[in-house]
């Protein structure tokens with residue numbers, strides 16, 4: 001499908017612009033979101049028309065006009081072709097996620113990472129997902145591990161409403177508990193000392209929220225999945241850079257830990273990466289409880 005589209009667009013735009021578009025082309029349900037470099041903007045309508053032509057199930061094509069931004073991690077979209085509807089159902093890993101792509105964060109590029117984390121969860125685990133969006137990680141975990149309980153927090157009321165719908169849509173009611181608010185405050189008031197595992201997918205603020213993640217863990221410790229953005233120029237290793245940053249903080253806090261594994265989740269720009277550390281916390285010091 002993409003090859004056919006690429007061939008069609010090759011007659012319209014330069015190979016350089018074509019490659020840039022294809023590296024930032026997302027299909028979410030029946031919606032396509034593309035980023036087009038400023039040099040190719042005059043061809044935006046033609047590109048959108050060709051996308052609709054080659055992808056018969058696509059109902060709308062939007063141009064992403066800004067990076068994801070602000071607390072809710074949402075982006076500005078401009079309609080290029082099709083219906084002006086930003087709500088869709090996206091199927092992934094045997095789940096269906098209802099999402100408003102304009103008012104909630106959502107990335108299909110995290111599909112493998114969601115599955116990787118869900119595969120680590122053991123029976124009867126309690127999980128705190130501090131930054132859940134519309135609930136994708138939480139719901140997949142509960143679908144795979146029926147005895148797991150997930151406390152699933154987001155501060156965006158729209159994402160929270162979609163998360164509630166998605167919990168019902170995927171039959172995990174009573175096992176995923178959507179919570180609306182700031183995860184730091186919610187951990188402090190309701191979720192201290194109960195988790196076997198904490199997910200921290202908010203790279204911009206993860207370091208600031210690390211003490212809260214520690215305080216959510218059981219006294220005997222558990223797992224933290226820590227996400228980061230890292231620049232790494234030639235010769236630098238983005239994973240080592242994330243490890244160093246997190247190690248400095250954990251050492252200062254007096255925590256016993258092991259970096260069990262790490263990986264680059266995805267490149268997000270030139271020399272710019274999303275990384276994840278799977279951290280085994282051996283014992284959560286009492287000062288966090």
Ligand SMILES: C[S@@+](CC[C@H](N)C(=O)[O-])C[C@H]1O[C@@H](n2cnc3c(N)ncnc32)[C@H](O)[C@@H]1O
Pocket residue numbers: 071072073104105106107110130131132133134135136137153154155156159181182183184201202203
């Ligand atoms: C990168 S998205 C996470 C996406 C999600 N894990 C997924 O798989 O789609 C970060 C989310 O954190 C939420 N957020 C930002 N600050 C927050 C806070 N202080 N407490 C709770 N949620 C927050 C945003 O609304 C956004 O939905």
